[in-house]
Amino acid sequence: MSDELIRLTAAELGEKLAAGDVSSVEATRAHLDRIAAVDGAVHAFLHVDGERAVETAADIDRRRAAGEALGPLAGVPIAIKDVLVTKGMPSTSGSRILEGWIPPYDATPVTKVRAAGLVPLGKTNMDEFAMGSSTEHSAYGPTHNPWDLDRIPGGSGGGSAASVAAFEAPLALGSDTGGSIRQPAHVTGTVGVKPTYGAVSRYGSIALASSLDQIGPVTRTVLDAALLHDVIAGHDPLDSTSLNMAWPSMAEAVRRADVSGLRIGVITELDGEGFQPGVRQRFHEALELLERNGAEIVEVSAPHFEYSIAAYYLILPAEASSNLAKFDSVRFGLRVTPDGAGTVEQVMAATREAGFGPEVKRRIILGTYALSAGYYDAYYGSAQKVRTLVQRDFDAAFAKVDVLASPTAPTTAFKFGEKLADPVSMYLNDIATIPANLAGVPGISVPTGLAPEDGLPVGIQFLAPAREDARLYNVGGALEQLLVAEWGGPLLGKAPDLTAHELFATEEGAL
Amino acid sequence: MARAELMDFDQALELFEPVIGLEVHVELNTTTKMFSSAPNPANSAFHGAEPNTLVSPVCLGLPGSLPVVNGDAVRKSISLGLALGCSIAESSRFARKNYFYPDLAKNYQISQYDEPIAFDGELEVEIEGGKTFMIPIERAHMEEDAGKLTHVGGSTGRIQGAEYSLVDYNRAGVPLVEIVTRPIFGAEADAPALAKAYVATIRDIAIALGISEARMERGNLRCDANVSLRPRGQEKLGTRTETKNVNSFRSIERAVRYEIQRQAAILAKGGTITQETRHWHEDTGATSAGRPKSDADDYRYFPEPDLVPVVPSAELIEELRAALPEAPAARRRRLKGEWGFTDLEFQDVANSGLLNEVAETVAAGASPAAARKWWTGELTRLANASERDVVELATPAQVAELAALVDAGTLTDRLARQVLEGVVAGEGSPQQIVDARGLAVVSDDGALIAAIDQALASQPDVLAKIRDGKVQAAGAVIGAVMKAMQGKADAARVRELVLERAAAVE
Amino acid sequence: MSEISAEQVAHLANLARIALTDEEIGHLTTELAQIMHAVEKVSEVATPDVPPTSHPIPMQNVYRDDVVGNTLTAEEALSGAPESDGSRFVVTAILGEEQ
Numbered sequence A: 001m002s003d004e005l006i007r008l009t010a011a012e013l014g015e016k017l018a019a020g021d022v023s024s025v026e027a028t029r030a031h032l033d034r035i036a037a038v039d040g041a042v043h044a045f046l047h048v049d050g051e052r053a054v055e056t057a058a059d060i061d062r063r064r065a066a067g068e069a070l071g072p073l074a075g076v077p078i079a080i081k082d083v084l085v086t087k088g089m090p091s092t093s094g095s096r097i098l099e100g101w102i103p104p105y106d107a108t109p110v111t112k113v114r115a116a117g118l119v120p121l122g123k124t125n126m127d128e129f130a131m132g133s134s135t136e137h138s139a140y141g142p143t144h145n146p147w148d149l150d151r152i153p154g155g156s157g158g159g160s161a162a163s164v165a166a167f168e169a170p171l172a173l174g175s176d177t178g179g180s181i182r183q184p185a186h187v188t189g190t191v192g193v194k195p196t197y198g199a200v201s202r203y204g205s206i207a208l209a210s211s212l213d214q215i216g217p218v219t220r221t222v223l224d225a226a227l228l229h230d231v232i233a234g235h236d237p238l239d240s241t242s243l244n245m246a247w248p249s250m251a252e253a254v255r256r257a258d259v260s261g262l263r264i265g266v267i268t269e270l271d272g273e274g275f276q277p278g279v280r281q282r283f284h285e286a287l288e289l290l291e292r293n294g295a296e297i298v299e300v301s302a303p304h305f306e307y308s309i310a311a312y313y314l315i316l317p318a319e320a321s322s323n324l325a326k327f328d329s330v331r332f333g334l335r336v337t338p339d340g341a342g343t344v345e346q347v348m349a350a351t352r353e354a355g356f357g358p359e360v361k362r363r364i365i366l367g368t369y370a371l372s373a374g375y376y377d378a379y380y381g382s383a384q385k386v387r388t389l390v391q392r393d394f395d396a397a398f399a400k401v402d403v404l405a406s407p408t409a410p411t412t413a414f415k416f417g418e419k420l421a422d423p424v425s426m427y428l429n430d431i432a433t434i435p436a437n438l439a440g441v442p443g444i445s446v447p448t449g450l451a452p453e454d455g456l457p458v459g460i461q462f463l464a465p466a467r468e469d470a471r472l473y474n475v476g477g478a479l480e481q482l483l484v485a486e487w488g489g490p491l492l493g494k495a496p497d498l499t500a501h502e503l504f505a506t507e508e509g510a511l
Numbered sequence B: 001m002a003r004a005e006l007m008d009f010d011q012a013l014e015l016f017e018p019v020i021g022l023e024v025h026v027e028l029n030t031t032t033k034m035f036s037s038a039p040n041p042a043n044s045a046f047h048g049a050e051p052n053t054l055v056s057p058v059c060l061g062l063p064g065s066l067p068v069v070n071g072d073a074v075r076k077s078i079s080l081g082l083a084l085g086c087s088i089a090e091s092s093r094f095a096r097k098n099y100f101y102p103d104l105a106k107n108y109q110i111s112q113y114d115e116p117i118a119f120d121g122e123l124e125v126e127i128e129g130g131k132t133f134m135i136p137i138e139r140a141h142m143e144e145d146a147g148k149l150t151h152v153g154g155s156t157g158r159i160q161g162a163e164y165s166l167v168d169y170n171r172a173g174v175p176l177v178e179i180v181t182r183p184i185f186g187a188e189a190d191a192p193a194l195a196k197a198y199v200a201t202i203r204d205i206a207i208a209l210g211i212s213e214a215r216m217e218r219g220n221l222r223c224d225a226n227v228s229l230r231p232r233g234q235e236k237l238g239t240r241t242e243t244k245n246v247n248s249f250r251s252i253e254r255a256v257r258y259e260i261q262r263q264a265a266i267l268a269k270g271g272t273i274t275q276e277t278r279h280w281h282e283d284t285g286a287t288s289a290g291r292p293k294s295d296a297d298d299y300r301y302f303p304e305p306d307l308v309p310v311v312p313s314a315e316l317i318e319e320l321r322a323a324l325p326e327a328p329a330a331r332r333r334r335l336k337g338e339w340g341f342t343d344l345e346f347q348d349v350a351n352s353g354l355l356n357e358v359a360e361t362v363a364a365g366a367s368p369a370a371a372r373k374w375w376t377g378e379l380t381r382l383a384n385a386s387e388r389d390v391v392e393l394a395t396p397a398q399v400a401e402l403a404a405l406v407d408a409g410t411l412t413d414r415l416a417r418q419v420l421e422g423v424v425a426g427e428g429s430p431q432q433i434v435d436a437r438g439l440a441v442v443s444d445d446g447a448l449i450a451a452i453d454q455a456l457a458s459q460p461d462v463l464a465k466i467r468d469g470k471v472q473a474a475g476a477v478i479g480a481v482m483k484a485m486q487g488k489a490d491a492a493r494v495r496e497l498v499l500e501r502a503a504a505v506e
Numbered sequence C: 001m002s003e004i005s006a007e008q009v010a011h012l013a014n015l016a017r018i019a020l021t022d023e024e025i026g027h028l029t030t031e032l033a034q035i036m037h038a039v040e041k042v043s044e045v046a047t048p049d050v051p052p053t054s055h056p057i058p059m060q061n062v063y064r065d066d067v068v069g070n071t072l073t074a075e076e077a078l079s080g081a082p083e084s085d086g087s088r089f090v091v092t093a094i095l096g097e098e099q
Helices: A002-007 A010-019 A024-042 A050-065 A108-115 A158-165 A182-188 A222-232 A250-255 A277-292 A305-326 A344-355 A358-371 A377-400 A423-430 A434-439 A469-487 A498-508 B009-015 B071-083 B188-209 B249-268 B314-322 B328-339 B343-351 B355-363 B368-386 B396-407 B413-424 B430-437 B445-458 B460-467 B471-484 B491-504 C006-015 C022-044 C074-078
Strands: A045-048 A077-081 A119-124 A171-175 A191-194 A215-219 A263-267 A296-300 A403-407 A443-450 A457-463 B016-027 B095-098 B108-111 B118-126 B132-144 B148-152 B164-168 B175-181 B221-231 B241-246 B276-281 B286-292 C089-092
Touching: A002 A024, A010 A024, A010 A222, A024 A045, A024 A050, A024 A077, A024 A119, A024 A498, A045 A158, A050 A119, A077 A108, A077 A158, A108 A119, A108 A171, A108 A222, A119 A158, A158 A171, A158 A182, A158 A215, A171 A222, A182 A191, A182 A443, A182 A457, A191 A222, A191 A469, A215 A222, A222 A250, A222 A443, A222 A469, A250 A469, A263 A277, A263 A377, A277 A296, A277 A403, A277 A443, A277 A457, A277 A469, A296 A377, A305 A358, A305 A377, A305 A423, A305 A434, A305 B095, A305 C022, A344 C089, A358 A377, A358 C006, A358 C022, A377 A403, A377 A434, A377 C022, A403 A469, A423 C022, A443 A469, A457 A469, B009 B016, B009 B188, B009 B249, B016 B188, B016 B249, B071 B118, B071 B132, B071 B175, B071 B188, B071 B314, B108 B132, B118 B188, B118 B328, B132 B188, B188 B221, B188 B249, B188 B328, B221 B249, B241 B249, B241 B286, B249 B276, B249 B286, B328 B343, B328 B355, B328 B368, B343 B355, B343 B368, B355 B368, B355 B396, B368 B396, B368 B413, B396 B413, B396 B430, B413 B430, B445 B460, B445 B471, B445 B491, B460 B471, B460 B491, B471 B491, C006 C022
Parallel strands: A077 A119, A077 A171, A263 A296, A263 A403, B241 B276
Antiparallel strands: A045 A119, A171 A215, A191 A215, A191 A443, A403 A457, A443 A457, B016 B175, B016 B221, B095 B108, B118 B132, B132 B175, B148 B164, B164 C089, B221 B241, B276 B286
């Protein structure tokens, strides 16, 4: 029973809950059991609040019994990336410097999730302050890829992706600054969506790069992502960059999915050397499948995309160096006093030295340099111009096609430690995902199968014009339907059985 | 702190030309803060709240919190910019000024850098004595205030020698407009007075606009004074110092004067001025060296990604321009003309800060001369005697009523002074006091004639003189009558009657 | 442009208030040079005629009404503080100057 419950999609579980076939408490307990069984091995969670989750679930069951009209996801458990602040629940953003901090307020997406009756299970692991593509930069140890525990689950949102891939939660919230939702989806065989910049409030999301960050859904199916997207999107007066507009239902877009006549542009710059053969093979098979079903495949060029990574690694560190200045040991978080007390300046410097990991320090120094007197124009200023050029590339492409397509990332999941030594090659992971963040356009990653050479999952990325998120759910939903039909079941059905690690997990006590 | 050597002010002026620049911070009196919906302590409704009770996650820079601009603060900033004769930017944006300090919650200040809301203004300022100067305004930009630090331990609660410090973030995020002048030349010996008058004029504007409580003692208005000297005939500007923490009108004048004398003494000896911030100390009346300005000040400004540009519509700007009150200097010129005062009379009123009181008294029906006489005369005397603020002693309406009673002949000046004492003592309106104290002039001729006849009868020799045409002799009789009437008589009327009776009586 | 000295990195660390060890400064000096070399590519296409983009989605005039919203109690405000005196945050002595 409980194994059936955890393998249901969020949409299916929502229906069973609505029909009264199962209670939210049962569903929540089933997922908590699963976490206890496998998270010792996966380490997707930094914090699990089982007691509160069951209370919340019981409350939903009571309200449902009282005949209250509830949303389609009411009573469905959800995992929350630790980048989002949660009232009364620790929020560390994967950093030592925030260890034990309990925020006095909820992030807006968390407020919306609670209001929709979802049941927060806990907080998921991530690269420290979302800086990374592997979760190896988490101060609390890496998350393991459920497909191969010796490999990375992607990052920064490896915890959220792994939690849904390992059936520890049907849904999760993620944040995407340069691919932190889409790239983990790609390497874990799950679905991840980065909405249009401003579609989902950033209020309460511990900022990495304010002009790039966006919160989005992490799920196993496109419909589940759409249902969660419909819950968290919408205008928030607490976020000045929040879009004030009426959004169509993304879930409807999935249910009506149809690619006939859809013009899909293949970005030539993101379909060549540097991409693993198996990644490209599945990508092109997926395109052919769409073409056979009525889509029109067009080649488009985005000449400035090759400058995206360079611009991104100037803009992100610059904004991050400022956003992370608030971690100074005065109002919250860690305080380290150097030997012989010292002035507040020395205490701040010692705290930040001890509280930040190497990647965070690297990017803060980089960003401080990019903004410092005499270098601003050459670095930050030029990067902002590249941003304009990337936007123009998108405008030109979307004048020809409805959506753009590329592999989500160049390779399948790599082994731990493989790229730690070489930051620049680690940064190349984001080559396909970064342009969307620079331009603010929405993107989705959908599983396209396993790379023949290593049997690891790969995904396809679709990009749409700003505010046209629904197009992603249309094409993504259609492709998923066709592929699952071909496979005779969801891709994750082929993932290894993790309960082999149960013993190990229970020793760990599963947090 | 050792007091620096000072050169005599006049001598300093002979050798050097002072160039000043002023940065004034105005705290807006909006209900909430600049970027947070927490209450604004610069609004008197929330003044003096307990520490850290006027804060939101935004004020504390809690992780995940985001700023949202207070639309009212923007409108008030535009009004101030217009009142300073500035152009309003078609598009203006916020920028982050990055530096670490414990009173700065986010360790960056949201300010404006390359695109301020207002720029290129000009303000006419009149100093004591009536001389006016045109002050060039470079820019006025919006920003947020920092929290308050209290230094504990050490002798004076100053930063030096403190053991630890306490931080209160109530003030963090209070809306500020920073007004920056261009270098001001040609003030010469008037430079200290001009600095003071400039800040006073900004206070008058802020109050007239209703955008700030503008109370220096509360820090609603803060001034940093830049001073540099250049030898007579030299083109190149001298090295400047920036004196901070000048928080009273008097100390602005003193601080500028002090810096001129201090720098002159150094330069005259062939020394050099270090570019630094200096702190004004009210107690010692001196400035002390602070942090030297250096390349270490790298604020790494960049456009605030959490906020979007401010693009005020032409309609809004014209609406705010139309609502502007009259400029202080222009108003003074108009009133002086309307009242027909001499320069001296007008300065008498202006310098004693009674311009508004006199204007309101005139508006309430009194003649300008009477209004000026009562406010700068008797009321000021009573204020000095009781060490109270003259404006607290009486209302313009009361003074106008008093003046009317004098004009109507109901009161003599002498009686009026008694009535005023009653007003100050809070005994009610002038008319009520006249009735209560029975101070009205006796205008019943019968009573007067009786008293006059009696006086003439008792002084036959005086009567004879009057009859012989020695009219001035009447003075003795008048005096006697006024005495008999306890002064409650109109001397002129008594004189007429005395002459009548002297001719009539047998 | 990507010539970066250890002194520069030490200066940046001071601006960023991080007490880096000499060893860290050593590593970062090398890494920073590599990274900057890779990112300087932006100057190839960032010509004067190209306007900069600071916000991905152009917006303007987003304001809040001047009305008091949710605030924290002093207790909530201080709840996460490493040290407080019950009503204010406590920090050790400050030798630097106010800006």
